[in-house]
Amino acid sequence: QQQVRQSPQSLTVWEGGTTVLTCSYEDSTFNYFPWYQQFPGEGPALLISILSVSDKKEDGRFTTFFNKREKKLSLHIIDSQPGDSATYFCAASEMNAGAKLTFGGGTRLTVRP
Amino acid sequence: AQTIHQWPVAEIKAVGSPLSLGCTIKGKSSPNLYWYWQATGGTLQQLFYSITVGQVESVVQLNLSASRPKDDQFILSTEKLLLSHSGFYLCAWSRRDGYEQYFGPGTRLTVL
Numbered sequence A: 001q002q003q004v005r006q007s008p009q010s011l012t013v014w015e016g017g018t019t020v021l022t023c024s025y026e027d028s029t030f031n032y033f034p035w036y037q038q039f040p041g042e043g044p045a046l047l048i049s050i051l052s053v054s055d056k057k058e059d060g061r062f063t064t065f066f067n068k069r070e071k072k073l074s075l076h077i078i079d080s081q082p083g084d085s086a087t088y089f090c091a092a093s094e095m096n097a098g099a100k101l102t103f104g105g106g107t108r109l110t111v112r113p
Numbered sequence B: 001a002q003t004i005h006q007w008p009v010a011e012i013k014a015v016g017s018p019l020s021l022g023c024t025i026k027g028k029s030s031p032n033l034y035w036y037w038q039a040t041g042g043t044l045q046q047l048f049y050s051i052t053v054g055q056v057e058s059v060v061q062l063n064l065s066a067s068r069p070k071d072d073q074f075i076l077s078t079e080k081l082l083l084s085h086s087g088f089y090l091c092a093w094s095r096r097d098g099y100e101q102y103f104g105p106g107t108r109l110t111v112l
Helices: none
Strands: A004-007 A010-014 A019-025 A032-038 A045-051 A056-059 A062-067 A072-077 A086-092 A107-112 B003-007 B010-013 B019-026 B032-038 B044-052 B055-058 B065-070 B073-078 B087-094 B107-111
Touching: A004 A086, A010 A019, A019 A032, A019 A086, A019 A107, A032 A062, A045 A056, A045 A062, A045 A072, A072 A086, B003 B087, B010 B019, B019 B032, B019 B087, B019 B107, B032 B073, B044 B065, B044 B073, B055 B065
Parallel strands: A010 A107, B010 B107
Antiparallel strands: A004 A019, A019 A072, A032 A045, A032 A086, A056 A062, A062 A072, A086 A107, B003 B019, B019 B073, B032 B044, B032 B087, B044 B055, B065 B073, B087 B107
16 A cells, blocks of 8 residues: 655756656644655765645745645755755655654656756 | 664675674663665665564564564564565664664675
8 A cells, every 4th residue: 555655756857947746645643744865875865854734844945835725845956956856756755753654656856957 | 972883794695695784882871773675776665663672563574574672672584585585674763752763884695
C-alpha cells in the first residue's frame, strides 16, 4: 500500500524557471511532512519541512505548501538552477520520536542551463 | 556539530555470504537511530529504528537484523545475503525527543 504518492516521476525545467513537485497522502495521523534532496551516490539531505498546523513554509528559493483538507503538499523552487538537479522526496510521519517516516516515490529533477 | 559516519562506503559480496554494515553518530547524546534501504532508482524504505542501547524495533522484514551495541553505534547484519539485498543502505538519526531525521552518506551494497 503506497501511502505517499509523488508526482511527477521526472521533470525537466529551464534555468530560471519555477519547479513544482506534488505529493498526496492517505493517513490522517500524519502531521509532519519533510522534503529531502538527494544527489547521486549521496544520502538524502533535509531540505524543508512543514507541520500540519501550517499551510506554507518558505526557505530562500524553496517553498512548501500544505493542504490538510485535500491531503496534499507541494514543493516550489523558484529561479531553478542547474545545481538543483537532483531527486526530491516528500515524506510523512507522525510527530513522535522514532515514528516511521514514509517516503514518496521521488521526482528526478533536471534543470537545463 | 553532529557527524554521521557509515562503513564501509561500498561492498561487493557473494550470495550466501554474511554482511555487517555500521553507522556511528558523533556529537549527539542518546539519538534515535534508523536504518533505511533504497533500491537503485527507488524510494527509501525504513528497516529498523532504535531509541536506546540494546533496543531495536523492526519495521520491515528483509532477512536482516540490527543491533545497537553502544549509544552512538548502529549495526545492520545478516548471516546469508540474497540478491535482493543489493542497494543503498542509509543510516539516519534524530534527537531523542525529535522527529526530524538526518541521513548519513550511505553504503552501496552489490550482491553477486
